[in-house]
Amino acid sequence: MVKNKSKPQQEQRLTPGGGKTKKLSKVQRAERRSVGFFLLPSLVGLLTFYIVPFIVVIFYSVVDSPINREFVFLDNFIALFKNSAFRRAAVNTVTFSLMAVPLAVILPLLLAVVLERNVPRKSNLRTIFLSPMMVPVASIILIWQVMFHYNGAVNELLGLFGADKIDWLKSEYSQIVVVLLFVWKNLGYNMILFMAALSNIPTDVIEVATLEGASKPQIFFGIKLRYLTSTILFVTLMSTINSFKIFREVYLLTGDYPYGKMYMLQHFMNNTFESLDYSKLSSAALVMSLVMAVIIGALFLADNKIEEDIEE
Amino acid sequence: MKKEITIEQQRKRRIYKKRRERFLDWLTFVIVGFFALLFLMPTVLTITNSFMSTTEISANYGQIFSNAGADAKTFISEKVNLKFIPDMVSFSQYKTAFITSPVYLLKFWNSVILTVPIVAGQVLVAAGASYCFARNRSKLANGIFFVYVVLMLMPYQVTLVPNYLVSEWLHILDTRWAIILPGIFAPFSVFILTKFMRRIPTAMIEAAKLDGANEFQIFTRIFLPLCKGTIYSVIILVFIDYWNMVEQPLILLSDSELHPLSVFLSKVNTEDAGLAFAVATVYMVPTLLIFLYSEDYLVEGIAYSGGIKG
Numbered sequence: 172m173v174k175n176k177s178k179p180q181q182e183q184r185l186t187p188g189g190g191k192t193k194k195l196s197k198v199q200r201a202e203r204r205s206v207g208f209f210l211l212p213s214l215v216g217l218l219t220f221y222i223v224p225f226i227v228v229i230f231y232s233v234v235d236s237p238i239n240r241e242f243v244f245l246d247n248f249i250a251l252f253k254n255s256a257f258r259r260a261a262v263n264t265v266t267f268s269l270m271a272v273p274l275a276v277i278l279p280l281l282l283a284v285v286l287e288r289n290v291p292r293k294s295n296l297r298t299i300f301l302s303p304m305m306v307p308v309a310s311i312i313l314i315w316q317v318m319f320h321y322n323g324a325v326n327e328l329l330g331l332f333g334a335d336k337i338d339w340l341k342s343e344y345s346q347i348v349v350v351l352l353f354v355w356k357n358l359g360y361n362m363i364l365f366m367a368a369l370s371n372i373p374t375d376v377i378e379v380a381t382l383e384g385a386s387k388p389q390i391f392f393g394i395k396l397r398y399l400t401s402t403i404l405f406v407t408l409m410s411t412i413n414s415f416k417i418f419r420e421v422y423l424l425t426g427d428y429p430y431g432k433m434y435m436l437q438h439f440m441n442n443t444f445e446s447l448d449y450s451k452l453s454s455a456a457l458v459m460s461l462v463m464a465v466i467i468g469a470l471f472l473a474d475n476k477i478e479e480d481i482e483e
Numbered sequence: 484m485k486k487e488i489t490i491e492q493q494r495k496r497r498i499y500k501k502r503r504e505r506f507l508d509w510l511t512f513v514i515v516g517f518f519a520l521l522f523l524m525p526t527v528l529t530i531t532n533s534f535m536s537t538t539e540i541s542a543n544y545g546q547i548f549s550n551a552g553a554d555a556k557t558f559i560s561e562k563v564n565l566k567f568i569p570d571m572v573s574f575s576q577y578k579t580a581f582i583t584s585p586v587y588l589l590k591f592w593n594s595v596i597l598t599v600p601i602v603a604g605q606v607l608v609a610a611g612a613s614y615c616f617a618r619n620r621s622k623l624a625n626g627i628f629f630v631y632v633v634l635m636l637m638p639y640q641v642t643l644v645p646n647y648l649v650s651e652w653l654h655i656l657d658t659r660w661a662i663i664l665p666g667i668f669a670p671f672s673v674f675i676l677t678k679f680m681r682r683i684p685t686a687m688i689e690a691a692k693l694d695g696a697n698e699f700q701i702f703t704r705i706f707l708p709l710c711k712g713t714i715y716s717v718i719i720l721v722f723i724d725y726w727n728m729v730e731q732p733l734i735l736l737s738d739s740e741l742h743p744l745s746v747f748l749s750k751v752n753t754e755d756a757g758l759a760f761a762v763a764t765v766y767m768v769p770t771l772l773i774f775l776y777s778e779d780y781l782v783e784g785i786a787y788s789g790g791i792k793g
Contacts, residue, residue: 209698
């Protein structure tokens with residue numbers, strides 16, 4: 172993980188009394204206060220546009236309607252879980268994540284490891300794999316449609332091997348198309364994270380292992396993977412979070428009314444926005460934020476745990 | 484005599500090993516290079532196809548974009564040809580996009596006028612906030628920073644509902660402000676800038692203080708110049724994010740006149756494919772240019788985003 176560990180110690184050394192001791196000098200307290208002014212614009216904005224309205228969202232989710240304001244506790248949530256559209260969207264989003272996340276972790280890791288070799292034109296390859304990140308999805312969606320159309324290039328290619336035509340965008344296979352787009356878009360980003368982590372592994376450890384006659388697979392699984400664990404976890408959880416956001420690609424590919432398998436949580440939200448059902452919107456947003464909170468909590472725990480592990 | 488042979492053998496073995504390594508390097512290059520070409524294909528195809536005339540487009544993709552889909556009755560061409568290079572380079576699509584139908588230019592402008600203020604505002608506001616988080620390491624400040632990180636990770640499904648409510652209260656719904664203001668205060672830049680600023684050694688701050696610098700001077704004369712590179716990275720990352728936006732305009736701007744090109748492109752697709760290719764190419768020019776000129780900053784920015792704690 173790209174992180175400076177010597178920093179806190181250094182700070183404690185340079186500002187005696189700072190850090191863990193409770194008593195701060197007057198000067199330090201005044202300093203903290205004056206520094207606070209720099210945060211003010213950002214904090215006011217965050218409170219106005221995100222936090223205060225989010226508290227209202229919590230309120231809306233437990234009352235029957237914003238006008239009546241009668242406390243109904245869990246009724247909205249029960250209604251939400253009984254809603255078939257919400258359930259379908261949740262199931263689709265989760266199945267999508269289960270397919271997309273492993274690919275978005277393993278492929279970039281493989282690439283980063285392979286590119287550690289002294290491959291010719293290495294930096295050009297890195298550039299190419301990173302480039303999809305910079306291409307707006309809206310721009311390449313046409314090509315995706317050409318490739319995965321019923322009479323498109325992919326079916327044509329599969330036809331050469333005698334496979335039957337698949338209506339990619341309007342069948343059970345539709346999620347695969349989106350998974351490919353997701354991997355195409357995210358591979359470079361994750362690859363860079365793995366490359367940074369690989370270059371942070373202390374070389375002397377590997378040199379010692381080589382001198383002691385460890386084979387390359389041994390070095391990879393015994394040493395490198397251990398150092399990479401934290402990054403792998405980080406990338407996995409970040410990709411999970413990103414996979415929950417999948418909508419943009421589906422919307423641009425298939426519009427407002429996609430094939431059933433591609434109906435994602437954001438579709439559900441959009442449709443609910445249209446009818447402006449506040450209690451449904453609020454309870455859905457709250458449920459999703461709770462699910463996210465669990466994943467984010469896991470992310471933090473993993474981050475802490477592994478850091479301790481490596482420092483041992 | 485005997486010893487000489489072993490040295491000779493060792494030399495040979497070394498050369499053999501070196502050759503083998505070199506061969507493996509090239510083999511990896513060929514395999515990875517093949518996938519790299521596949522990765523490049525969508526972008527390159529979009530660009531080359533934008534130089535096809537309308538007739539060539541309909542000859543190649545007629546079936547796909549004839550609106551009728553798989554069961555079309557009027558076939559223009561039996562097969563769909565995915566072509567890399569146009570038969571004849573034509574700028575007619577660009578002429579249409581720029582001169583004949585100004586609607587695309589207008590949408591492009593919509594994208595610019597939404598994205599630029601967000602990028603500028605977000606970086607400015609975030610620089611101040613990050614300065615605070617870097618200098619003030621009290622429990623309260625760390626707690627607030629934690630809230631920023633959690634908010635950053637929340638998907639649109641969660642954050643758009645609060646955004647919508649405020650826009651309604653402030654009567655800015657269906658105006659550009661409904662997107663720009665929440666964009667400016669989005670926590671992403673704060674996260675990356677704080678991570679960088681926390682690495683600036685305290686000794687530098689102490690030295691500046693001894694020279695009589697006040698907080699504002701420390702911020703503008705020491706922190707900001709040191710952060711230049713990171714600020715570039717943040718600008719790039721925030722720019723792509725908002726240049727690409729789809730979710731926010733769909734919900735916060737019911738007036739499609741104000742929609743950015745990213746949303747509008749999905750609507751031109753089926754109607755006039757050739758034109759859409761040209762517009763799509765124009766749309767990726769800004770981000771591709773940024774990428775080609777500042778890939779290193781981008782890579783640095785990504786590396787900084789690894790690890791969620793400050």
